[in-house]
Amino acid sequence: MTKIMIDIPGERTYEVRVAFGALSHIAQAVHGCAPSRKVFLITDDVVADPYAQTVARDLRSQGFTVTVARVPSGEESKSINCAGELWDSMAQAKLTRDSCVVACGGGVVGDLAGFVGSTYMRGLPVVQIPTTLLSMVDSSVGGKTAINLGEGKNLVGTFWQPAFVCADLNVLETLPEREWACGCAEIAKSAAIDSDSFFFWLVDNADQLAKRSGEVVQEAVTKSIVFKASVVSQDKAETQGIRECLNYGHTLAHAIEKAAGYGTYSHGHAVAEGMRFAARLGVALAGTSLEFIKAQDELLDKLGLPALNFKADPQLLLEIMQSDKKVRAGHLRFVIPEDVGKWRVETVDAALVLEYLEAWQRSLAN
Numbered sequence: 001m002t003k004i005m006i007d008i009p010g011e012r013t014y015e016v017r018v019a020f021g022a023l024s025h026i027a028q029a030v031h032g033c034a035p036s037r038k039v040f041l042i043t044d045d046v047v048a049d050p051y052a053q054t055v056a057r058d059l060r061s062q063g064f065t066v067t068v069a070r071v072p073s074g075e076e077s078k079s080i081n082c083a084g085e086l087w088d089s090m091a092q093a094k095l096t097r098d099s100c101v102v103a104c105g106g107g108v109v110g111d112l113a114g115f116v117g118s119t120y121m122r123g124l125p126v127v128q129i130p131t132t133l134l135s136m137v138d139s140s141v142g143g144k145t146a147i148n149l150g151e152g153k154n155l156v157g158t159f160w161q162p163a164f165v166c167a168d169l170n171v172l173e174t175l176p177e178r179e180w181a182c183g184c185a186e187i188a189k190s191a192a193i194d195s196d197s198f199f200f201w202l203v204d205n206a207d208q209l210a211k212r213s214g215e216v217v218q219e220a221v222t223k224s225i226v227f228k229a230s231v232v233s234q235d236k237a238e239t240q241g242i243r244e245c246l247n248y249g250h251t252l253a254h255a256i257e258k259a260a261g262y263g264t265y266s267h268g269h270a271v272a273e274g275m276r277f278a279a280r281l282g283v284a285l286a287g288t289s290l291e292f293i294k295a296q297d298e299l300l301d302k303l304g305l306p307a308l309n310f311k312a313d314p315q316l317l318l319e320i321m322q323s324d325k326k327v328r329a330g331h332l333r334f335v336i337p338e339d340v341g342k343w344r345v346e347t348v349d350a351a352l353v354l355e356y357l358e359a360w361q362r363s364l365a366n
């Protein structure tokens with residue numbers, strides 16, 4: 001069992017547990033968050049059976065009153081309608097401020113449950129039980145919660161740190177390959193931004209991670225959470241220019257996902273392509289070495305994140321990037337890796353981005 005303490009200035013310290021079988025201790029952990037022993041458990045219809053039902057059964061056997069709320073699996077559930085239905089159900093369940101919300105699912109459930117939990121009665125403790133690799137290594141830690149609007153993703157949300165995070169690696173057994181690769185992309189992102197020791201450890205263990213070898217999975221999840229915790233503890237509300245490093249690869253990724261149509265490529269495959277692109281931009285902007293580009297390309301290949309053969313109009317990709325909510329005053333911002341463990345955020349001239357998009361498109365097989 002690995003225990004990581006997340007210590008963010010101005011926030012209550014909380015624990016993240018990472019282990020095969022970590023859920024067997026969940027009742028004990030929830031006890032500290034819900035003195036009333038009343039729990040509102042939010043899940044989706046894929047994860048409900050068996051994972052959320054097992055958690056509910058366990059908690060009930062320890063004397064908790066548990067209301068289970070299921071939302072449909074998928075991004076559409078991060079909506080104001082779903083949030084409204086959950087708030088109503090929370091009121092019907094007569095939750096009070098000494099009750100707690102438990103999120104059992106991937107990043108969608110975690111973001112949605114975090115959002116309703118942080119707003120209902122001005123905030124209840126939220127326990128995160130992430131069930132995808134991505135939600136274990138990224139979304140369950142750090143306190144960002146969100147729902148989507150028609151105008152864009154994650155436009156409404158709060159910063160609300162969880163009270164406890166329980167990452168039981170056993171649940172990853174049923175995770176589809178595409179979702180596994182999404183988590184691997186965020187792990188590769190973290191490693192490249194973090195340090196030589198994480199990056200080269202991952203290079204050496206990428207094949208084993210792709211094959212889901214137990215020890216390597218536990219180590220990769222732990223290293224990623226420690227990295228995320230260190231970033232968030234320095235910049236919890238993304239105001240210090242540090243948390244922005246977590247967007248490495250995401251500027252182009254969002255444009256690829258939108259231009260191709262959401263769901264055509266997984267978020268992870270798009271992020272991996274965005275990392276390849278940002279590293280190449282780095283050659284012009286930050287003296288990024290060809291060795292770094294090659295090492296990162298090989299790492300992503302090994303993790304099942306090959307270069308995308310996505311043909312698109314460079315001008316269209318540029319326009320989508322310029323309309324992104326993170327664009328400030330029309331300037332495109334990229335997290336550029338100078339080298340392993342060294343990065344900076346650059347405001348990049350649109351003409352240069354277009355030049356690199358054209359070069360990328362020319363390099364694709366016909």
Ligand SMILES: NC(=O)c1ccc[n+]([C@@H]2O[C@H](COP(=O)([O-])OP(=O)(O)OC[C@H]3O[C@@H](n4cnc5c(N)ncnc54)[C@H](O)[C@@H]3O)[C@@H](O)[C@H]2O)c1
Nearest residue numbers: 046073074106107108109131132134135139144171174175
């Ligand atoms: N809050 C943050 O800091 C943060 C960071 C990154 C991403 N996010 C958000 O996370 C979301 C993506 O999260 P995700 O990739 O986990 O997607 P997800 O929650 O949609 O899960 C992906 C799919 O896997 C299924 N699933 C979940 N656990 C499973 C399991 N153990 N076995 C089989 N199937 C399982 C889900 O039902 C879903 O169909 C996005 O909405 C994104 O905006 C938030």
